[in-house]
Amino acid sequence: MVVSVEGLVCNAVNCGESDKMLTLITRQYGKMSVYCRGGRRISSKFMTASQKFSYGDYVINKTDRLNILQEANAKISFFGLQKDIRAAALADYMCEVLSDVSVEEEPDVQTLDLALNCLYVLSEGRREADDVKTVFEWRLIERLGVYPDLSGCHICGKADKPWYYLDVMNGELTCRDCGGKDKSGKQEDDGTAHITILMSGAEVYAANRVISAEKSKMFSLPADPGVKKRLCEASEKYLINHLERSYKTLEFYKEISSL
Ligand SMILES: [Zn+2]
Structure with a gap:
C-alpha cells in the first residue's frame, strides 16, 4: 500500500553502502521505520528530506516487511540547529524522547506539534536552550x-x-x-x-x-x-524517572552546557 504522510525525521541511521533507515514520526501513522535507498548519495533526491530534523511530505510504500521511501519533499529543515552545537544536542535529545514515546499506527499529533514547536523556537534562537527543554519536558509529562x-x-x-x-x-x-x-x-x-x-x-x-x-x-x-534552573532540573528528573531509562543525548547536552 502506498501512503502519503507528513512527518519529522527523528533519526537517520546509515545502512548498506549508500542507504539510510529513517525513524519518522508521522501525523497519519505515528512512528514509522522507513528505508531510504541511496539516501546518502549527494545526488539523491532524498538528500535534504532524509536528514535528521527534516519535516515534510513523504510517500511511502508500506508493506508488512518494510516501509520504502518513494518520494520526499522537505518543508522545514531547522537549519539553525546546524549552526549551534548546543541547540543540536538538545534537538537530538528531544527527538530521541519523541521517538521513544511514539507508537506505530498510533498517531499523536499534539505531541508531534509540541516537538516541532520546540525545534522551531530552538532553531530560530528565540529562547534559551534550557527554557526550551523545560517547556518540552513539562508539557510532555502532561501529554503522557x-x-x-x-x-x-x-x-x-x-x-x-x-x-x-x-x-x-x-x-x-x-x-x-x-x-x-x-x-x-x-x-x-x-x-x-x-x-x-x-x-x-x-x-x-x-x-x-x-x-x-x-x-x-x-x-x-x-x-x-534560579527558579528557571530548578524548574528545568525538576522536569528532567520527573520525566526521566517516568520514562525509566537514561539518555546519552541528554548527558551530552548537559556536558556541552557546562563548558
Ligand atoms: Zn500540607
Missing part, C-alpha cells in the same frame, strides 16, 4: 498522562506554602508542615523506591503555568534565573 497534581499539598490542600516535596512516582505534593521531607532513596514495603523533588511555591506555580498555557504563551517562564 503522568502529570502531578500541583494544585497544593495533597494532605492539607494548602497552595500558599513556601516549600513542597513532590513525590515523583505518586505525583503528589506534600508541604513541610504535613511531614513532607526528602525521602529519595528510601524504599516502600513493596520495594518501590521513593524519588522526591524539593520545589518552592514559585516553582510549583510556574510549572502549572507552563502546562496550562495556550500554545502561543507556553514559553513564558518566570524571570528569576
Whole structure:
C-alpha cells in the first residue's frame, strides 16, 4: 500500500553502502521505520528530506516487511540547529524522547506539534536552550498522562506554602508542615523506591503555568534565573524517572552546557 504522510525525521541511521533507515514520526501513522535507498548519495533526491530534523511530505510504500521511501519533499529543515552545537544536542535529545514515546499506527499529533514547536523556537534562537527543554519536558509529562497534581499539598490542600516535596512516582505534593521531607532513596514495603523533588511555591506555580498555557504563551517562564534552573532540573528528573531509562543525548547536552 502506498501512503502519503507528513512527518519529522527523528533519526537517520546509515545502512548498506549508500542507504539510510529513517525513524519518522508521522501525523497519519505515528512512528514509522522507513528505508531510504541511496539516501546518502549527494545526488539523491532524498538528500535534504532524509536528514535528521527534516519535516515534510513523504510517500511511502508500506508493506508488512518494510516501509520504502518513494518520494520526499522537505518543508522545514531547522537549519539553525546546524549552526549551534548546543541547540543540536538538545534537538537530538528531544527527538530521541519523541521517538521513544511514539507508537506505530498510533498517531499523536499534539505531541508531534509540541516537538516541532520546540525545534522551531530552538532553531530560530528565540529562547534559551534550557527554557526550551523545560517547556518540552513539562508539557510532555502532561501529554503522557503522568502529570502531578500541583494544585497544593495533597494532605492539607494548602497552595500558599513556601516549600513542597513532590513525590515523583505518586505525583503528589506534600508541604513541610504535613511531614513532607526528602525521602529519595528510601524504599516502600513493596520495594518501590521513593524519588522526591524539593520545589518552592514559585516553582510549583510556574510549572502549572507552563502546562496550562495556550500554545502561543507556553514559553513564558518566570524571570528569576534560579527558579528557571530548578524548574528545568525538576522536569528532567520527573520525566526521566517516568520514562525509566537514561539518555546519552541528554548527558551530552548537559556536558556541552557546562563548558
Ligand atoms: Zn500540607
